[in-house]
Amino acid sequence: MVKKPAPDATRRSEKSRRAIYAAALALVGEVGYPRTTVEGIAARAGVGKQTIYRWWASKADVLLEAFLDLGEQAAQAAGQDTDAVPDTGDLAADLKAVLRATVDELLDPRFETPARALAAEGLVNDQLGREYVARLLEPQLQLYVARLRSARDVGQVRADVDPRIALELFVSPLAQRWLQRTGPITHAYTDTLVEYALHGIAPR
Amino acid sequence: MVKKPAPDATRRSEKSRRAIYAAALALVGEVGYPRTTVEGIAARAGVGKQTIYRWWASKADVLLEAFLDLGEQAAQAAGQDTDAVPDTGDLAADLKAVLRATVDELLDPRFETPARALAAEGLVNDQLGREYVARLLEPQLQLYVARLRSARDVGQVRADVDPRIALELFVSPLAQRWLQRTGPITHAYTDTLVEYALHGIAPR
Numbered sequence: 001m002v003k004k005p006a007p008d009a010t011r012r013s014e015k016s017r018r019a020i021y022a023a024a025l026a027l028v029g030e031v032g033y034p035r036t037t038v039e040g041i042a043a044r045a046g047v048g049k050q051t052i053y054r055w056w057a058s059k060a061d062v063l064l065e066a067f068l069d070l071g072e073q074a075a076q077a078a079g080q081d082t083d084a085v086p087d088t089g090d091l092a093a094d095l096k097a098v099l100r101a102t103v104d105e106l107l108d109p110r111f112e113t114p115a116r117a118l119a120a121e122g123l124v125n126d127q128l129g130r131e132y133v134a135r136l137l138e139p140q141l142q143l144y145v146a147r148l149r150s151a152r153d154v155g156q157v158r159a160d161v162d163p164r165i166a167l168e169l170f171v172s173p174l175a176q177r178w179l180q181r182t183g184p185i186t187h188a189y190t191d192t193l194v195e196y197a198l199h200g201i202a203p204r
Numbered sequence: 205m206v207k208k209p210a211p212d213a214t215r216r217s218e219k220s221r222r223a224i225y226a227a228a229l230a231l232v233g234e235v236g237y238p239r240t241t242v243e244g245i246a247a248r249a250g251v252g253k254q255t256i257y258r259w260w261a262s263k264a265d266v267l268l269e270a271f272l273d274l275g276e277q278a279a280q281a282a283g284q285d286t287d288a289v290p291d292t293g294d295l296a297a298d299l300k301a302v303l304r305a306t307v308d309e310l311l312d313p314r315f316e317t318p319a320r321a322l323a324a325e326g327l328v329n330d331q332l333g334r335e336y337v338a339r340l341l342e343p344q345l346q347l348y349v350a351r352l353r354s355a356r357d358v359g360q361v362r363a364d365v366d367p368r369i370a371l372e373l374f375v376s377p378l379a380q381r382w383l384q385r386t387g388p389i390t391h392a393y394t395d396t397l398v399e400y401a402l403h404g405i406a407p408r
Contacts, residue, residue, distance in 0.1 A: 172372075173369070173377075176380060179327055182337055182345070200404030202403055
C-alpha cells in the first residue's frame with residue numbers, strides 16, 4: 001500500500017532529491033567513483049544516510065538516476081523532447097539537430113566531470129558498466145533506432161541496413177572523441193559525420 | 205656517446221625488458237592503474253627498481269611501451285605489418301582485414317584486462333589520457349589516414365572527404381563496443397561497418 005504524501009511532504013522530498021542528485025554528481029566528479037560513498041553524498045546533501053537508502057539501493061543507483069535527471073533537464077533546457085529523435089521528414093536535419101544538442105551537453109562542465117568519472121568506472125567495473133549501458137546509454141541509442149526505422153519505412157535508409165549498427169557511424173565517433181579526447185567536438189564535426197554516414201565516403 | 209653493449213648484455217637486457225613488460229601489464233590488469241607502482245612492477249619482474257628507472261621515467265612510460273610491444277607482437281603473430289594498412293587496391297578488403305585482426309586482438313585476454321585498465325585511467329587522468337592518445341592511439345589512426353588518402357588519389361574515396369574523420373566511421377564503433385560493452389564485436393560486425401562507411405546507409 002502506498003501512502004499518498006501531503007503536498008508539503010512531496011515538496012520537501014523533491015527538494016531533498018535534487019540536493020542528493022547534485023551532491024552525488026559533484027562528489028563523483030571530485031573524488032571518482034570508488035571513493036564516492038552514500039555517507040559522503042548524504043553529508044554533502046545535508047540529509048541522513050537513511051533518507052538515501054529509503055529511495056535507492058546503492059550509490060550506483062543514486063548516480064545513474066542523477067544522470068538520467070541531468071539529461072532530462074538538459075534536454076528540457078534545450079527545448080527538446082527526451083523521448084524521441086524529432087521526425088520532420090528530413091533525416092539528415094533531424095540527426096544533426098540531436099547531435100548538436102549532444103555536443104552542447106558533452107561540453108557542459110556540469111556534465112563533463114561526473115560523466116567521465118562514471119564512464120571510466122564502467123570500463124573496469126563490469127556490473128556498473130552493464131547498468132550504465134542498460135539504463136543510460138542503450139535507451140538513448142534506441143531513439144536513433146526508431147528514427148532510422150521510420151526513415152527506412154519511407155525509403156530514406158536502405159532496406160538492408162541494420163539501424164542498430166548504422167547509428168554507431170555517427171554516435172560512436174562523437175563518443176570516442178569525447179571519452180578519449182582524440183579530437184575536437186563541434187557542430188561542424190557531427191554534421192560531417194551525419195553526411196558521411198548517410199552518403200558514404202566512396203564516390204556515388 | 206652510446207656504448208654498444210656486448211651480445212650477452214643485450215640478451216640479458218632484452219630478457220629483463222620482456223619480464224618488465226609482462227609484469228607491468230599483469231599488474232595494471234589486476235590492481236588498476238592508480239595502485240600499480242614501479243616498485244610492484246620491479247618485484248614481480250624480479251629486477252631492481254633502478255633497472256626500471258634506467259630505461260623509463262615513470263610507470264606510465266613502462267605501460268605505454270609495454271602496450272606498443274604487445275601490439276607489435278600481436279601483429280607479427282597475425283603475419284601483419286604494423287607500419288601500414290595493406291594496399292592491395294581493394295579498399296574494402298584491406299580495411300576489413302585490418303579490422304578483423306583488431307577484433308581478434310581486442311578479444312585476446314592478454315590484451316583485454318590491461319588495455320581496459322589503461323583506457324579507464326586515461327578517461328579521468330588528463331595527462332595519461334593525452335599520452336595514451338598521442339603515443340598509442342593516434343599513430344594507429346594515422347595508418348588509416350594514409351590508406352584513405354591513397355584510395356582518394358585513385359578515386360575510391362570522394363575528393364571532398366576528410367580521411368581523419370572518415371576513419372572514425374568504422375574505427376570508433378568498434379572502440380565503443382569494446383570499451384563500453386555496448387554490443388558484440390565480431391568479424392561480421394566490422395565488415396558491416398566498412399560497407400556502411402564506404403557506401404552510406406541512404407539509397408544510392
